[in-house]
Amino acid sequence: xxAIAVEPGAGTPALVDVPRPEPARxxxxxxxxxxxxxxxxxxxxxxxxxxxxxxxDQLVLGHEAVxxxxxxxxxxxxxxxxxxxTVRRPPNGTNAYFERGEPDMAPDGEYVERGIVGAHGxxxxxxxxxxxxxxxxxxDLAEHGFLVEPISITEKALEHAFASRAAFEWDHESALVxxxxxxxxxxxxxxxxxxxxxxxxxxxRRDRPDPSIDLIEALGSTYIDSRETPVSAIPEAYExxxxxYEATGYAKHAFETVxxxxxxxxxxxxxxxxxxxxxxxxxxxxxxxxxxNKALLGTVNSNRGHFESAIxxxxxxxxxxxxxxxxxxxxxxxxxxxxxxxxxxxxTAVEFDTV
Amino acid sequence: xxAIAVEPGAGTPALVDVPRPEPARxxxxxxxxxxxxxxxxxxxxxxxxxxxxxxxDQLVLGHEAVxxxxxxxxxxxxxxxxxxxTVRRPPNGTNAYFERGEPDMAPDGEYVERGIVGAHGxxxxxxxxxxxxxxxxxxDLAEHGFLVEPISITEKALEHAFASRAAFEWDHESALVxxxxxxxxxxxxxxxxxxxxxxxxxxxRRDRPDPSIDLIEALGSTYIDSRETPVSAIPEAYExxxxxYEATGYAKHAFETVxxxxxxxxxxxxxxxxxxxxxxxxxxxxxxxxxxNKALLGTVNSNRGHFESAIxxxxxxxxxxxxxxxxxxxxxxxxxxxxxxxxxxxxTAVEFDTV
Numbered sequence: 001x002x003a004i005a006v007e008p009g010a011g012t013p014a015l016v017d018v019p020r021p022e023p024a025r026x027x028x029x030x031x032x033x034x035x036x037x038x039x040x041x042x043x044x045x046x047x048x049x050x051x052x053x054x055x056x057d058q059l060v061l062g063h064e065a066v067x068x069x070x071x072x073x074x075x076x077x078x079x080x081x082x083x084x085x086t087v088r089r090p091p092n093g094t095n096a097y098f099e100r101g102e103p104d105m106a107p108d109g110e111y112v113e114r115g116i117v118g119a120h121g122x123x124x125x126x127x128x129x130x131x132x133x134x135x136x137x138x139x140d141l142a143e144h145g146f147l148v149e150p151i152s153i154t155e156k157a158l159e160h161a162f163a164s165r166a167a168f169e170w171d172h173e174s175a176l177v178x179x180x181x182x183x184x185x186x187x188x189x190x191x192x193x194x195x196x197x198x199x200x201x202x203x204x205r206r207d208r209p210d211p212s213i214d215l216i217e218a219l220g221s222t223y224i225d226s227r228e229t230p231v232s233a234i235p236e237a238y239e240x241x242x243x244x245y246e247a248t249g250y251a252k253h254a255f256e257t258v259x260x261x262x263x264x265x266x267x268x269x270x271x272x273x274x275x276x277x278x279x280x281x282x283x284x285x286x287x288x289x290x291x292x293n294k295a296l297l298g299t300v301n302s303n304r305g306h307f308e309s310a311i312x313x314x315x316x317x318x319x320x321x322x323x324x325x326x327x328x329x330x331x332x333x334x335x336x337x338x339x340x341x342x343x344x345x346x347x348t349a350v351e352f353d354t355v
Numbered sequence: 356x357x358a359i360a361v362e363p364g365a366g367t368p369a370l371v372d373v374p375r376p377e378p379a380r381x382x383x384x385x386x387x388x389x390x391x392x393x394x395x396x397x398x399x400x401x402x403x404x405x406x407x408x409x410x411x412d413q414l415v416l417g418h419e420a421v422x423x424x425x426x427x428x429x430x431x432x433x434x435x436x437x438x439x440x441t442v443r444r445p446p447n448g449t450n451a452y453f454e455r456g457e458p459d460m461a462p463d464g465e466y467v468e469r470g471i472v473g474a475h476g477x478x479x480x481x482x483x484x485x486x487x488x489x490x491x492x493x494x495d496l497a498e499h500g501f502l503v504e505p506i507s508i509t510e511k512a513l514e515h516a517f518a519s520r521a522a523f524e525w526d527h528e529s530a531l532v533x534x535x536x537x538x539x540x541x542x543x544x545x546x547x548x549x550x551x552x553x554x555x556x557x558x559x560r561r562d563r564p565d566p567s568i569d570l571i572e573a574l575g576s577t578y579i580d581s582r583e584t585p586v587s588a589i590p591e592a593y594e595x596x597x598x599x600y601e602a603t604g605y606a607k608h609a610f611e612t613v614x615x616x617x618x619x620x621x622x623x624x625x626x627x628x629x630x631x632x633x634x635x636x637x638x639x640x641x642x643x644x645x646x647x648n649k650a651l652l653g654t655v656n657s658n659r660g661h662f663e664s665a666i667x668x669x670x671x672x673x674x675x676x677x678x679x680x681x682x683x684x685x686x687x688x689x690x691x692x693x694x695x696x697x698x699x700x701x702x703t704a705v706e707f708d709t710v
Contacts, residue, residue, distance in 0.1 A: 102524060105523050105648055107617075107619070160522050160650075163519060169460075251637040251638035253641075254640070254641040273642055274642070276636065276637055278635070280634075280637065281632045282606040282628075283629050283631030284631075286606045286608075290653035291463075291653070293655060294653050297644070298641075298648055299645065
């Protein structure tokens with residue numbers, strides 16, 4: 001069968017032939033429909049993040065998938081059922097994090113990630129997975145099922161952010177999303193249409209006309225060009241915000257977030273920057289965190305519960321948002337177009353089979 | 356009546372004569388028994404933090420008090436009842452933070468702090484306070500009632516830290532307290548004797564023999580000399596910890612905390628450093644926060660609920676811990692001894708009247 005694989009660092013993914021997998025006991029065979037492409041894929045392709053499975057010289061890409069059960073193989077699933085696979089798997093047998101349903105909290109060495117680190121991904125015509133790592137999705141949502149994984153990342157991030165503010169009455173009237181990539185825009189759409197945040201802002205560094213700016217404004221949000229208004233100037237130019245969601249991977253944003261936050265605010269960090277040393281006014285940042293009860297949280301990955309919430313969220317997102325967000329779904333023959341990064345690209349997917 | 360006041364920045368507090376206050380409607384008159392001295396007092400004395408009340412040229416010190424109701428003045432209190440006052444008051448009338456019992460979450464301008472910023476403190480023979488800001492304490496605890504306020508600071512800090520980890524199953528088997536001052540040691544005692552943390556560490560920069568090191572070791576904790584083992588080297592020398600409690604006000608500790616934390620750990624910051632610029636590997640810190648789900652929270656002050664928890668905590672702390680911690684209680688005539696900062700000092704208080 002066909003798959004899309006990469007030698008990390010080689011720079012371009014390739015269409016390869018690999019054997020069709022056989023489901024082991026407890027696993028189902030899934031026919032892949034669509035698999036999304038995101039920033040993590042580009043980091044894996046560039047060799048900045050992730051790794052091939054032990055013994056392999058290339059990695060099948062893809063961690064944002066939707067498929068249909070081809071062979072339940074004795075599990076509780078049904079043939080023809082639409083499913084979204086979660087991403088993390090235990091590296092050897094299982095461990096406490098997986099046993100309690102929290103693979104997203106497992107530290108280094110206690111997990112592999114399909115399509116990212118140590119395990120082949122879902123960009124293949126067929127994939128196998130433990131049935132317990134396949135989350136059912138209704139037929140009407142299957143077309144956008146490749147958005148469930150990125151939404152689940154935000155479900156977790158917001159769950160942790162809200163938990164950190166749960167010891168008091170927190171007003172989250174304003175939010176700032178750093179980054180106008182697909183994850184930032186999905187999150188912005190969630191904050192605007194589901195979380196009922198009064199005022200939202202989205203930071204990017206693109207010129208108009210731009211489809212991401214159009215989407216930001218169509219959502220009723222305010223676009224902030226970081227070349228004109230750096231993050232730490234946002235409180236003066238606009239307002240200090242209750243929530244910051246960082247999805248740029250730009251290391252200085254973690255620190256500038258402290259300045260952008262209103263008292264009692266929380267900044268949730270999702271980017272994965274490379275090491276980079278620079279000067280900060282650490283005294284002022286430390287003092288500001290303390291005297292205004294601010295919080296900064298890092299969060300990675302998501303668990304099955306977050307996938308279930310994400311499917312619910314997907315069902316609530318307006319159709320026009322999804323239509324504007326997904327700028328391209330490409331057949332397997334045109335798979336390389338899905339890895340393009342032009343200014344007209346927001347979110348793309350590879351279609352292995354029609355939904 | 357006698358009071359201890361300071362012109363912030365003048366360097367030394369003085370015994371002054373001020374009029375005995377008259378309770379307004381809703382206020383009780385309290386005869387002060389003991390008032391503790393802490394790092395914040397020293398910052399106020401040095402002029403680094405806090406301010407005099409509007410129109411005043413000096414500030415009556417003291418925010419860690421225990422007293423006895425002298426005149427309930429028609430409130431629900433009873434004459435002879437022991438009470439601990441909370442610290443924050445609304446600056447003009449009231450506001451939403453005070454109305455919902457969360458003065459600790461009020462931002463700049465929405466509060467004054469008795470003995471710290473904008474309102475006279477409790478280092479006076481008599482004080483008045485709204486009855487709703489006086490928390491009853493039993494007679495047997497009154498002797499140590501001046502420890503309720505600092506304990507309440509930690510009650511809040513730990514409440515927020517635990518809340519931030521409430522979205523998953525958090526194992527807090529190890530904790531590191533940065534700072535072997537009285538707040539650090541009180542917190543260490545709480546973590547060891549009440550929170551049931553398996554392994555604790557306390558960082559300081561003192562030579563043996565030293566009473567704080569003796570107390571650390573008597574608690575079953577491990578003393579770490581920061582001159583030999585800097586914070587970021589603690590994971591290698593000892594272990595990465597689940598919880599860091601920063602009570603040094605040393606700005607670099609906020610950043611080194613990220614390194615000291617185990618995956619999924621939380622660092623809670625309480626110090627209030629001055630501005631200070633230095634270089635950090637911001638990319639690595641940001642990446643580490645994200646990939647290991649780490650959190651960093653600032654927290655300040657505490658509310659009535661935290662005072663109530665603190666009284667419960669005080670009742671549970673072993674008597675020997677309190678005896679070792681309180682190195683001096685001084686009569687009003689010897690008040691200046693309570694502001695001493697020698698190596699033999701852990702926690703001191705001024706006694707205005709015998710308990």
